Amino acid sequence: MYLGKRVNRLMVRKRSARLPIPRFGLWLFPLLFLLAFFFYPLSKILRLTFDADVFTAPENLQIAYRVTLFTFYQAGLSTLLTFFLGIPASILFSRFNFFGKPFLRALTAIPFMLPTVVVAAAFNSALSILDLQLAPLTLILLAHVFYNTTIVVRMVGGALASLDPKLEQAARSLGANSLRVWREVTFPLLRPALVAAILLVFLFDFTSFGVILLLGGGKLATLEVEIYLRVLKLPNLPLAAWLALLQLIFTLLISFLYSKINAKITTQTAPRFATARPPQTFREKIFVAAFALLLAAFFIAPLLSLPIRSFARLEADRGDRAEVRVGLTADYYKELFVNRRGSLFYVPPVQAAINSLSIAAATVLFSLTLGFPVALALSRPTRLEKILDPLIMLPLGASAVMLGLGLIVAYGRALASPIFIPIAHTLIALPFVVRALQPAIAAIPERLRQAATVLGASPFRVWQTIDLPILRRAVLTAATFAFTISLGEFGATLLLSRPELPTIPVAIARFLAQPGGLNYGQAMALSTILMALTILCILFIEKDNHA
Amino acid sequence: MLELKNISKQYAGQPLLENISFKVKENETVCLLGASGSGKSTLLKLIAGLEHPDAGSLLFNRVDLAHTPPHLRDFGLVFQDYGLFPHLDIFANVAFGLRMKNKPLPEIKQSVTELLAQVNLTGFENRKVTDLSGGEQQRVALARALAPNPRLLMFDEPLGALDKNLKADLLNELRAILRKTKTPTLYVTHDQEEAFALADRILLLHEGKIIRAGTPEEIWQNPLSSFAAKFFGVGNVIVGRVRAEGKRLKAETDFGTFDLKCGSKHAKAELVNLLMKQTSVAGAEIKLKVEDLLFMKDQFQVKSRGAVFLVKEKPKLGQTIQLRVKVECLHENPEEES
Numbered sequence: 001m002y003l004g005k006r007v008n009r010l011m012v013r014k015r016s017a018r019l020p021i022p023r024f025g026l027w028l029f030p031l032l033f034l035l036a037f038f039f040y041p042l043s044k045i046l047r048l049t050f051d052a053d054v055f056t057a058p059e060n061l062q063i064a065y066r067v068t069l070f071t072f073y074q075a076g077l078s079t080l081l082t083f084f085l086g087i088p089a090s091i092l093f094s095r096f097n098f099f100g101k102p103f104l105r106a107l108t109a110i111p112f113m114l115p116t117v118v119v120a121a122a123f124n125s126a127l128s129i130l131d132l133q134l135a136p137l138t139l140i141l142l143a144h145v146f147y148n149t150t151i152v153v154r155m156v157g158g159a160l161a162s163l164d165p166k167l168e169q170a171a172r173s174l175g176a177n178s179l180r181v182w183r184e185v186t187f188p189l190l191r192p193a194l195v196a197a198i199l200l201v202f203l204f205d206f207t208s209f210g211v212i213l214l215l216g217g218g219k220l221a222t223l224e225v226e227i228y229l230r231v232l233k234l235p236n237l238p239l240a241a242w243l244a245l246l247q248l249i250f251t252l253l254i255s256f257l258y259s260k261i262n263a264k265i266t267t268q269t270a271p272r273f274a275t276a277r278p279p280q281t282f283r284e285k286i287f288v289a290a291f292a293l294l295l296a297a298f299f300i301a302p303l304l305s306l307p308i309r310s311f312a313r314l315e316a317d318r319g320d321r322a323e324v325r326v327g328l329t330a331d332y333y334k335e336l337f338v339n340r341r342g343s344l345f346y347v348p349p350v351q352a353a354i355n356s357l358s359i360a361a362a363t364v365l366f367s368l369t370l371g372f373p374v375a376l377a378l379s380r381p382t383r384l385e386k387i388l389d390p391l392i393m394l395p396l397g398a399s400a401v402m403l404g405l406g407l408i409v410a411y412g413r414a415l416a417s418p419i420f421i422p423i424a425h426t427l428i429a430l431p432f433v434v435r436a437l438q439p440a441i442a443a444i445p446e447r448l449r450q451a452a453t454v455l456g457a458s459p460f461r462v463w464q465t466i467d468l469p470i471l472r473r474a475v476l477t478a479a480t481f482a483f484t485i486s487l488g489e490f491g492a493t494l495l496l497s498r499p500e501l502p503t504i505p506v507a508i509a510r511f512l513a514q515p516g517g518l519n520y521g522q523a524m525a526l527s528t529i530l531m532a533l534t535i536l537c538i539l540f541i542e543k544d545n546h547a
Numbered sequence: 548m549l550e551l552k553n554i555s556k557q558y559a560g561q562p563l564l565e566n567i568s569f570k571v572k573e574n575e576t577v578c579l580l581g582a583s584g585s586g587k588s589t590l591l592k593l594i595a596g597l598e599h600p601d602a603g604s605l606l607f608n609r610v611d612l613a614h615t616p617p618h619l620r621d622f623g624l625v626f627q628d629y630g631l632f633p634h635l636d637i638f639a640n641v642a643f644g645l646r647m648k649n650k651p652l653p654e655i656k657q658s659v660t661e662l663l664a665q666v667n668l669t670g671f672e673n674r675k676v677t678d679l680s681g682g683e684q685q686r687v688a689l690a691r692a693l694a695p696n697p698r699l700l701m702f703d704e705p706l707g708a709l710d711k712n713l714k715a716d717l718l719n720e721l722r723a724i725l726r727k728t729k730t731p732t733l734y735v736t737h738d739q740e741e742a743f744a745l746a747d748r749i750l751l752l753h754e755g756k757i758i759r760a761g762t763p764e765e766i767w768q769n770p771l772s773s774f775a776a777k778f779f780g781v782g783n784v785i786v787g788r789v790r791a792e793g794k795r796l797k798a799e800t801d802f803g804t805f806d807l808k809c810g811s812k813h814a815k816a817e818l819v820n821l822l823m824k825q826t827s828v829a830g831a832e833i834k835l836k837v838e839d840l841l842f843m844k845d846q847f848q849v850k851s852r853g854a855v856f857l858v859k860e861k862p863k864l865g866q867t868i869q870l871r872v873k874v875e876c877l878h879e880n881p882e883e884e885s
Binding site: 164166167170171172174175176177180181184185189280 | 592595596597599616617618619620621622623624626628630631632633634643644647648691692694695
């Protein structure tokens, strides 16, 4: 009897050790944050569009129609091309082992994590070195393929690798030739992953901003770019809001379809099979060798030409008349520290790096403070969490430019103090931070906490001695995610930043928009620095995940 | 029918199968028996054409199959974990092979109904694969393999994932079906009881080689090697040292000294592997001390000096008992200790 009571008391204490703070307290600040900086601005955007004149003005309808059409056109084309490269790449990675495979796989994964500004600058540098002229649309499509191929490789290649090889073998032994095996067995089983990957790639291409703005030559505008233009270049906030609404409807629709399909995939997850083997037949060897080389060339060229171009003088520093001294130079880096009169900024460009790092630090602070309680609540979900979870993820459905637009509409540009930039970044980073922390918190075995409790630890001491040390890794990963996202964020920052307070991506865009070799070189130098920083962060996250 | 000639296969630089040769005749069920990792599943895949041998040839009705792709070989294959198509219902799974042969739909329907009846799954046509139990799934896999009326049936540990009672039931059904279809069958397993229950002939695969082939009776009577003896659990394998006693050779062992009567020549003081079988009538008498005792339902297992014996009456621990044994030579000898 006595023992039973003791155990009962321990059970009660254990339960309180689960969540040291009431759920309400966990959710309060994150929800207030979202309310103030996401839902309220969203409502302001909607209010702007609740105006029959804005909605039905023929020129607005015309612009909306033209821009929407182009957005779908380029996204559709990009997706098609991405799969053109991605499907053979998936087969290559899931079915074959070959020399340099881990390196090549990592290589294809890097561009997705790179800021779009860096991707644009990298393609720019590759063209400059190869002395090639390509149509803006071609460049945009190539850049999209460049950073989205890894999605296909991960999702379709992953599904292909987890496909039980016995199914294909069974089909073959039952008399199906290769084509019928693919049509009757492989393809139907891959379909959910395939559709999910198509939707996701399409979504990223649909909301693409930096690449289109920087490689589009000023003529091509997607919804995202047009919204930006209507905020800063040809100010017309009601039209911008109307386009934002249109864009939101499309992105939410695609996201909704994606999450439906994705739920199907996760319920089908099978154990992984070791299906990869060295190529055996002559045809397999040719395919593996040729395609691996093609992939390597396509992915290495832009990544390598960026740093090279940042040290290579190929054109005159200012204007065409000056004498060109072609050769290696560190001038572009040196120039970053100089505050020239008549330069693009009122500060030396290196100040952009300091701004970026401070904003990224603030974003880490904000998103961890808000994300940790949410992840904690979500790790022991009740009915409340089922409702609130999608709410936290909702900003993912809104594009970056739209988040910036919302803040401007809601708080006015006069209010756009530097604090709004990390706030916008936090909105974007929060879902990632939560998703990085939540499984780690949920994965701590309850038994450890019980053991600590039975050994006499108070709920707070349990947290201090069990949860926190175990979570150190996940917290670092989440922080790095937030840091990387903030460093590379372009769309929202461009709308919110003041001229004298640029971030690295904003500075790169400005340098690229100006003529002259010195400006171009500085864009390359800053891009190289940003790329190096980002790759360092990726390595840190990867190392963390594999350790 | 099926004939393998000197088939060899390497895996990751290591020989997995070495010079495998055997035949499967009409109406015959051959069991390929071996521990896991002995290469038996690979051998099935080679025959099915899903993998290619490094050397050797494969013939069916004297036709070389080297250039026949798997889908034209007309061999049925049943996997251990079934390999049913998860995106198709039971009907479509069983009908798959018939559709590949472009049979007309009414014929397919009739065949599937008959096959499902044969494996006791009448009415399961529209069920989903995932709704079926393991035993039911294995029956579907069997029906699916039988449907296109293959020239050869192959089973890869088909009962390995099932529990004991279900295994016994399915084994009996399988025997009946195989007897009825008369299709030559190659059955791979690591379970000697399955092999004894099904096989007309057994091939024992060990370290990439067939070390014993024969009917179940032949193998049980004379396993030849100490590995086969241990694998089938035929008596105890013991070690003896050869000693000459006049003209006769004897072997000295932990259990006493026995006559060596195997015809083959042995040198004096040589170490030999011997198979010691318990017998009830003739044979040498030995005395042993009961070191360990295990209840085995209607008899008792006695352990002594590393060997195992069965007795009817319960002895006491430490007691000395008398038993009759027959001692035979095995074909290979242990390494001489230096």
